[in-house]
Amino acid sequence: MAARALIPRLTDIVEAIERIRDVLANTPIDAFEADWQRQWLVERGIEIISEASRHLTDELKARHPEIPWQKVAGIGNVLRHDYESIAAPILWKLARDDLPALEQVCRQELKAAEEP
Numbered sequence: 001m002a003a004r005a006l007i008p009r010l011t012d013i014v015e016a017i018e019r020i021r022d023v024l025a026n027t028p029i030d031a032f033e034a035d036w037q038r039q040w041l042v043e044r045g046i047e048i049i050s051e052a053s054r055h056l057t058d059e060l061k062a063r064h065p066e067i068p069w070q071k072v073a074g075i076g077n078v079l080r081h082d083y084e085s086i087a088a089p090i091l092w093k094l095a096r097d098d099l100p101a102l103e104q105v106c107r108q109e110l111k112a113a114e115e116p
Contacts, residue, residue: 006056007110009056010052012048012052013052016045016049017099020045024096029092042091043086047076049072050073054073063109
């Protein structure tokens with residue numbers, strides 16, 4: 001798969017992370033826990049990230065072993081099939097602690113894919 005073919009999936013991941021960051025901006029954990037609408041928005045963003053990650057190449061993933069790609073893909077299954085087990089603090093931690101590294105990798109890959 002050509003690098004340019006990855007651009008739509010990488011863009012989906014970056015945009016979903018940006019939207020999650022916007023939804024959580026200046027929102028303390030207790031307010032997030034009490035706001036089901038924010039939780040649903042974050043869940044949807046994570047589902048998009050999970051699905052898009054499944055379409056990235058093994059070569060791209062091998063370049064970034066610091067990203068737990070199986071977990072990135074797997075969280076979508078959890079959200080779709082075992083949604084009642086996902087508590088707000090888990091979503092909060094994932095969004096705050098784990099997504100920034102994924103965003104950085106995807107932005108690097110996007111930049112490389114867009115270069116002539």
